[in-house]
Amino acid sequence: MRELPTLEAARDLDLADPLSRFRESFHLPQHEGKDTMYFTGNSLGLQPKAARQALEVELEDWATYGVEGHFQGRNPWVSYHERFVDGLCHLTGARPHEVVAMNGLTVNLHLLLISFYQPQGTRRKLLCEAKAFPSDRYALCSQIRLHGGNPDTDLIELAPREGEHRLRTEDVLAAIADAGDELATVMIGGVNYYTGQLHNMKAITAAAHAVGASCGFDLAHAMGNVPLELHNWNVDFACWCSYKYLNSGPGAVSGVFVHERHVRDANGRGTATRRLEGWWGHDAESRFKMDPEFVPMPSAEAWQMSNAPVLNMAVHKVALDLFVEAGMPALRERSLRLTAYLEELVHAVAERTGANLEILTPTDPAARGCQLSVVAHGYGRSLFDHLMAHGVIVDWREPAVIRMAPVPLYNSFEDLVRFAQVLETGLRELGHAV
Numbered sequence: 403m404r405e406l407p408t409l410e411a412a413r414d415l416d417l418a419d420p421l422s423r424f425r426e427s428f429h430l431p432q433h434e435g436k437d438t439m440y441f442t443g444n445s446l447g448l449q450p451k452a453a454r455q456a457l458e459v460e461l462e463d464w465a466t467y468g469v470e471g472h473f474q475g476r477n478p479w480v481s482y483h484e485r486f487v488d489g490l491c492h493l494t495g496a497r498p499h500e501v502v503a504m505n506g507l508t509v510n511l512h513l514l515l516i517s518f519y520q521p522q523g524t525r526r527k528l529l530c531e532a533k534a535f536p537s538d539r540y541a542l543c544s545q546i547r548l549h550g551g552n553p554d555t556d557l558i559e560l561a562p563r564e565g566e567h568r569l570r571t572e573d574v575l576a577a578i579a580d581a582g583d584e585l586a587t588v589m590i591g592g593v594n595y596y597t598g599q600l601h602n603m604k605a606i607t608a609a610a611h612a613v614g615a616s617c618g619f620d621l622a623h624a625m626g627n628v629p630l631e632l633h634n635w636n637v638d639f640a641c642w643c644s645y646k647y648l649n650s651g652p653g654a655v656s657g658v659f660v661h662e663r664h665v666r667d668a669n670g671r672g673t674a675t676r677r678l679e680g681w682w683g684h685d686a687e688s689r690f691k692m693d694p695e696f697v698p699m700p701s702a703e704a705w706q707m708s709n710a711p712v713l714n715m716a717v718h719k720v721a722l723d724l725f726v727e728a729g730m731p732a733l734r735e736r737s738l739r740l741t742a743y744l745e746e747l748v749h750a751v752a753e754r755t756g757a758n759l760e761i762l763t764p765t766d767p768a769a770r771g772c773q774l775s776v777v778a779h780g781y782g783r784s785l786f787d788h789l790m791a792h793g794v795i796v797d798w799r800e801p802a803v804i805r806m807a808p809v810p811l812y813n814s815f816e817d818l819v820r821f822a823q824v825l826e827t828g829l830r831e832l833g834h835a836v
C-alpha cells in the first residue's frame with residue numbers, strides 16, 4: 403500500500419524552494435486558528451498584504467490634492483493605466499503597445515469582438531468550445547445576433563469526442579480547416595475553466611489564420627497560471643480578468659491584448675478599422691485638446707474608453723509586482739512540481755481507500771496549468787462538506803467534480819499533504835463509492 407508523504411517531508415520541500423517565501427506576502431484565510439488549504443486561487447486569488455497600503459496611498463492623495471491628484475499624486479491618475487504595462491507584458495509576452503488594463507472581462511470580450519468578429523457574406527461563423535464559460539457564450543451569441551445572425555447556425559461549439567473529457571488539438575485544427583472560408587473568428591478559453599486543459603494557442607491561431615479567420619482567447623484561467631507568448635503566437639486579441647490568479651481583488655480590472663499589426667503600421671496606424679471609441683483611447687499627445695475628431699492611440703490604448711478607476715486598480719499594481727519579482731518562468735516550474743505532487747497524492751489516496759477518483763485534467767504537464775479537476779465517483783456533496791469543514795477550500799460542481807488549484811505564489815507542499823489527509827479521512831468516513 404502506497405504511503406502518503408509525511409508533513410515533515412512536505413515541509414522540507416517547502417524549505418528547499420526559495421519561492422516558498424512569497425506565501426508570506428498574502429493573507430491566508432483562517433480555519434480554527436490555522437491557515438486554510440486554499441485551492442480556489444483560480445476563482446478568487448488571495449489578498450496581497452501590500453493591498454491595503456496601495457489603496458491608502460490613493461485615498462490619501464485624493465484627500466490631500468483633490469482633482470490635482472491627477473498630476474500631483476504619487477501615482478498621477480492621468481497616466482494611471484500605464485503602471486500596469488510592464489507587469490502585463492511580463493505575463494503575456496506582449497510588447498508594451500499591445501496591452502492595456504481596463505473594464506471588466508466580459509465587457510472587454512465584447513469590445514474586442516466588435517473589432518475582430520466581422521461577419522461578411524458567407525463568412526459568418528464563430529468557433530468556440532462546447533460548454534464554454536456561460537458569460538463567454540452569452541457574449542458570443544449576442545454578438546452574432548447583433549450582426550443579424552443566428553447562433554444556432556453561426557456558432558460552432560466544439561465538443562470532446564464521445565466518452566472523452568477534453569478536446570484533442572488535432573480535432574480543433576480539423577474543425578477550423580473544415581469551417582474554412584465560412585469561419586470569421588475563433589474564440590476559445592486558453593485554459594478551460596472546467597477541465598483545466600491548456601490549449602495549444604499557437605497552433606490554433608495558425609490554423610485560424612490559414613483559413614482567413616481572426617483568432618482570440620479568453621485568458622481568465624491562463625493569466626498568471628501558464629506561460630504566454632501572445633505576440634509571437636500571432637494571436638489577434640485576448641482578454642482576461644485580474645481577480646483569479648492575478649490576486650487583484652474581487653471584480654478587479656480586466657485587461658486586453660491587441661496584436662501590434664492591428665494597432666500600428668509603418669504609417670503609425672493599424673489594420674483595426676472598427677472599434678467603439680472614447681476619449682481615453684485618443685492619442686495621448688492631444689487627448690486634452692478635446693478636439694471633436696478621434697485620433698486613436700497607436701496602441702491597445704485605442705480601445706480604452708474611460709479614465710482609469712483608480713481605486714479599483716490600485717491593488718492590481720502590487721499584485722502584478724509579485725509576479726514580476728518571482729518571475730513567471732520560475733513560478734511555472736514550481737507550478738509543475740506542485741501540480742504533479744498533488745496528482746500523485748490523489749492517486750495514492752485513491753489506491754489507499756479504493757475510491758474511484760478520476761482526474762479530468764490532462765496528464766501531460768504541457769497541456770495544463772496548476773488546476774486539477776477531480777471527480778469523486780459515487781460521492782456526493784457530503785464529501786465537499788467534509789473538505790470545507792476541515793479547512794479545505796475547493797470549488798465543487800455537480801455531480802462530484804472538485805476543482806482545485808495549487809497556486810505557486812502561495813500554496814505549499816504542506817497544504818497538499820494536509821489536503822490528502824483530509825480527503826482520505828473523508829472518503830473513509832463516508833464509505834466507499836457504489
Ligand SMILES: *Cc1c(COP(=O)(O)O)cnc(C)c1O
Nearest residue numbers: 506507508535537595620622643
Ligand atoms: C471568470 C470568467 C469570466 C467572468 O467574467 P467577468 O466579466 O469578469 O465577470 C468570464 N469568462 C471566463 C472564461 C471566466 O473564467
